[in-house]
Amino acid sequence: MSDAQQNISLSNSQSVIQSDLKINPKETDYINAKSYLLSASSATGLNLFDHLSQVLAKVLSERPENVVDVFEDVSKETKRAKFTSQVDTVQDKLDQSTEVALATIQKKLFSKGEGEDEAPEQDEEVETPLPNLMELCFYFEQAAIGLNREEMIRIWLALKTLVDSHPLQHVRFWGKLLGTEQNYIVAEVEYREGDEEEEEEEEPEVDQEDEGLKDDDEDGEDEDQEEDDTPKPDYKPPPVVPKEDNRSGANKKTYFVCNEPGKPWIKLPQVTPSQISSARQIKKYFTGRLDAPVVSYPPFPGNEANYLRAQIARISAGTHVSPLGFYQFDEEEEEEEEGEARDNFVENLDFEGIPVRDLIDPTLSNWVHHVQHILPQGRCSWWNPVQKTEEEFEDEDEEEEREEPDEPEPEVGPPLLTPLSEDAEISNMPPWTAKLSSSLISQYAIAVLHSNLWPGAHAFAFDKKFENIYIGWGHKYSTDNYSPPAAPAIQEEFPSGPEITEVEDPTPEEEAALRAAQQEAAEAAEEMEEAEDEEEDED
Known part of the structure; x- marks a missing residue:
């Protein structure tokens, strides 16, 4: 093909392209816009077209509520994920602040519950315990x-x-x-x-010592045991x-x-x-x-x-x-009784x-x-506190008479x-x-x-x-500075005496000397008795 023919064909193709561009100008704008969105950033190497595609794909897959309010957050998370290494097993997790966590909880207060979408009729007066x-x-x-x-x-x-x-x-x-x-x-x-609502009544606590005493009493009733001279407190x-x-x-x-x-x-x-x-x-x-x-x-x-x-x-x-x-x-x-x-x-x-x-x-x-x-x-x-129930009256008849406590003033x-x-x-x-x-x-x-x-x-x-x-703060006013009450005095020990004082055990020599002294005393007593008997016989 000669140069003249080539020039003719090029001119014809350009005229065709120009005619197409003149016919579809929107396609030209689309190509220019897409090429602009595909332009990569000189700092990160990313382009906006791919980023928007990923963000929209994530929105459509997760479908969060009020997407227009959280779109910026989704974009930020998508961009952050590209710079996070997937090889690392330890990932940074942003913890919510206490204010954000509390706001999330209180957000439910401003939302209607089920069945509250319909507004109540204004003519009807509904009694509610909720105060104004x-x-x-x-x-x-x-x-x-x-x-x-x-x-x-x-x-x-x-x-x-x-x-x-x-x-x-x-x-x-x-x-x-x-x-x-x-x-x-x-x-x-x-x-x-x-x-x-019924409240669960707490069972009264029973001391282990009291349980042990009760068990001992039950065992004593079943088995014959020797009398115990140990004094028992009556408190x-x-x-x-x-x-x-x-x-x-x-x-x-x-x-x-x-x-x-x-x-x-x-x-x-x-x-x-x-x-x-x-x-x-x-x-x-x-x-x-x-x-x-x-x-x-x-x-x-x-x-x-x-x-x-x-x-x-x-x-x-x-x-x-x-x-x-x-x-x-x-x-x-009715009129209340006197004293009540x-x-x-x-x-x-x-x-x-x-x-x-x-x-x-x-x-x-x-x-x-x-x-x-x-x-x-x-x-x-x-x-x-001194009033007696029917059970206490029955127990009192069986037991010995005791001095009744003084009636306290109400x-x-x-x-x-x-x-x-x-x-x-x-x-x-x-x-x-x-x-x-x-x-x-x-x-x-x-x-x-x-x-x-x-x-x-x-x-x-x-x-x-x-x-x-x-x-x-739930504190009552006091004129003086608060000071904790002092601990009670230490309980006094039982007074010591010879009847309860423990002594050291005697040595064998002391025991032998004690036996000899006791034997001599016994012989002397016998001699005295014999002398008295002889005097009586002489009389």
Whole structure:
């Protein structure tokens, strides 16, 4: 082919290509875009086309939720995987921070459960035990008390999960107890009648020594044994004060706790009088772990869950107050017997509220306690420790008569709905401090009450609303620095005497000398008897 023919063919092919490009301009843009995406990086040698292909393949295979929100993370992980050697058996694993882990748990609070997609009808009024926590937060916020709104919303949602999982009649946010490692969010609840969960009763611990004595007694009855002259002690330990029944006294309410909103709620056990009595003698910081031991003197009968429950009972009995007239005793109930205090009351539907100026009166006569006082015994109702059961009466008939112990004086405390004006002072300091939430706009202010006996306990009242809250370390105020009680004195030893003093064994020479002396004494006695007999014969 000649040069002229070659030029003609080239010109024809170029004209064909140009005609094709003019016909399909999109293909040209596609080729240019793909060539740009295939251009390799001068630093890593990778190109964007292959990277996007791998990222999209991973998204389609895993199909995560809200992919547009996590697309950047998937891209980052894909790129990181290319620089990780597959030969190494030890791979770097990024641990989540505590904030991310907590946020993952609390994310469930903001999602609806099954069957909650449909919105309830607005015409129907649904009764729910869930309190309007945000309204109470609004009032406490005026007095600079409480938690921030973000945390209160999460606690509110956490209370909703508690209501959905238990048959509850009433729920209240009791407060927040601070700890060294974690804190406690406390919820005070009441179960519906007949739906309360049964608690497992703890079996009383039996000492191994007592078991051994019982076994010895049983063996002695079966087998004839010689009489033992060893003296046996007749000491009997004092009777154990029984705990109060459910829905009464210190166990009138049930409490659930959790460390953070979103974490599972844990039900606290019932409190016993011995735990309350021991909690009054010690002062410990909470750790935030319910199974943590309480190392103290005197020893506390239980772990941190029991100590937490005892402190909640003490704080509630001393700081839960309400305006005078908000609660009243039920008139339909029969009159209580003399010497017995009332333990039930009802809400006064005719209560019209107390003016705010009267609520901040220094005498505090318009505030009352609506939780029973805990007696020194550790119970709200006194239990007679010398009262005898039917079995004890039968055993007493069989045994010999014993001196009956003196009847103790019953412990008496202030009755329910006692005004705060009767509270005792704390070293010339009033037990309560009342003030307005704002002195600038007093016509819209609310009455606020602060406890000086239990720092961290607060209450507010406005119109027909009131509420109590506690945020603190769970310690009672004391004028002196706390010092642990001293250990008891060492028990004295039994007085030593010749009748119980041990002596060294005699040597053989001493024993022989003793026998010779005894023999001489016996011979001398015989001679004396013979001489007396001869004198009698002569007479």
